Amino acid sequence: MFKARLQNIRQKLKKEKLDGVFISSVSNISYLSGFTNFSKEEREAYLFVGQDFAYIITDGRYSEAVKKQVPHLKLFERGNNKLVEELFKKHKKEIKTLGIEEDNLTVTEHKVLKKHFKNLKHFNVSNLRSIKNDEELGKIEKACQIGDLAFNFILKKIKVGVSEKEIAHELEKFIKENGAEFSFNPIVAFGKNSSVPHHQTGDKRLTINDKLILLDFGAKVDGYCSDMTRTIFFGNPSSKQEKMYKVVSEAQQKAVEFINGAIKNSQELKAKEVDKVARKYIRSQGFPTIPHSLGHGIGLEVHEHPALSPKSRDILKEGMVFSIEPGIYIEGFSGVRIEDLYVLEKTGLRQLTNSPKEIITL
């Protein structure tokens, strides 16, 4: 599988007239090496790939593990006395134009590469990840199932006096006990806190006046993420809150129908058009526009290609997995978001998260 992925990279390099590529993003390194232990917060590895070579560059902390787990890439161990620049010198002649990940490579790294290679040109590795194979899809589906189980479990834990952090902690315990990890720090928002789309889960305790609970969380299985949001009612919601819920739910449904219609008619599916359908509907019902994208691809990263946003140039294709997550947020009052993951199949969308979407009132 990893050899096939390398092959894809090499074909794409040829097509774009590049002689090689220097890969710095951790998710792409994981995707091409299968090694998932590098920190996402620090630079611990790179890949350097040409038509006739493929190196994984890392340091002594990882070299023994990499030797064992990544036999299809040649290990270059950089250390106190060994600079990556030796490697560049060795391959200088074959590499006239080198691909780089401009949206990931730092200015400092760019300066080093610039010393060795004449032409540096943006090369998009991430987009190769957007179409998932069966193995990847299986992992995402499993992560979604664990998310659904966690949602069902957490409903029983919601009661007056519990704090947002306690709910997040219970979610985490459940997800870990089911063999997965969090794919991101979950958002648990009670009452007015729900009107902040990315509320920081805090010490607020639930009261009967809070009315609304927003839960946004995901599981991660073998590196592959799920992501879902449900908004549930606590006590009796006001008619405005019910209206918000109904409109958000319909906006999601309209986006789904739009995609399925286009698939049926074999039309090209622009991601930004999907975003527009949901956004327009919410505005038409007298609510403010969605202050974030309608959706995003997901896989080794929680947010990856494609983007379902107003300025997206992405085209939705078979095999892509993405979220559709409209929301309405009214500052100081309430927020409602509903988010599910879908895979785009030959005949249309298949929903991967399957928690109930009817109004739940606890």
Add this chain to the structure above:
Amino acid sequence: MFKARLQNIRQKLKKEKLDGVFISSVSNISYLSGFTNFSKEEREAYLFVGQDFAYIITDGRYSEAVKKQVPHLKLFERGNNKLVEELFKKHKKEIKTLGIEEDNLTVTEHKVLKKHFKNLKHFNVSNLRSIKNDEELGKIEKACQIGDLAFNFILKKIKVGVSEKEIAHELEKFIKENGAEFSFNPIVAFGKNSSVPHHQTGDKRLTINDKLILLDFGAKVDGYCSDMTRTIFFGNPSSKQEKMYKVVSEAQQKAVEFINGAIKNSQELKAKEVDKVARKYIRSQGFPTIPHSLGHGIGLEVHEHPALSPKSRDILKEGMVFSIEPGIYIEGFSGVRIEDLYVLEKTGLRQLTNSPKEIITL
């Protein structure tokens, strides 16, 4: 406090003849804003600071929270219709030379800035964080104390048949129940796995033949990290393993004494000299050199300025908090590492992690 930090930035800008700075690293954004909810894996915010203005740039997901929690910075909400470039245009005239974080800013971001500002020059924000004030030190000390408690707790959980992941999970539960978080995914390595300095905690179960257990973990309190490593024996270690332990422990002690000696004599303390002392000692005892740095600063990030490494140019100063963590790793056999955090005070080092360092045999 945040105003004083901004003031420091502005003074440093003047000194380096810069008219402003564009800050992209999440830790520096947290340091200057006090807002700790931005993802470290994605670009969700920037700071843009001049002598007469200071903006925090983020999107609709965070704007309500930022408005409340970050009153000392002006919010610029970028959205679907509002580009950060409007902000740049507004301040174009005052900013002839703009500071950037070259080791964090991406090539793509650099291109955008380049369109608006004539001169872009590296500006190091991170180093401002290396000297900790009392409040910061208090948080790190608390994180260290929780780490010590966790180590004491976990000793009771180590028994034949337990897996590395289970030990990691128990550590995490304990740390969370004590009100903290993991500062990084812990390394739990049984037996031969200890010879990989950054072993990926796995499903291996402990047997009586494993002999060695390496635990490297830390807690995080209000964003501030601790970090410690202990290697303990299980069953009877071989004399070679005992020798390794003794040499590592002595190497750490020698580094500490070197620092205290220099402080006593009011000598300038080059971080690389400290690294050298420990490294040389280990080599002199017939063991391979340390395949990583001797130590690193710590704070909002697990690894930050200063670096105690062979090529470091950093000078150790009063108020800095850093690790000293020599190690010996013999592939396919065993690894031993001992790591503690220290704060450099007027009279010398004060150790912040206080778990026992005598040989522990379970």
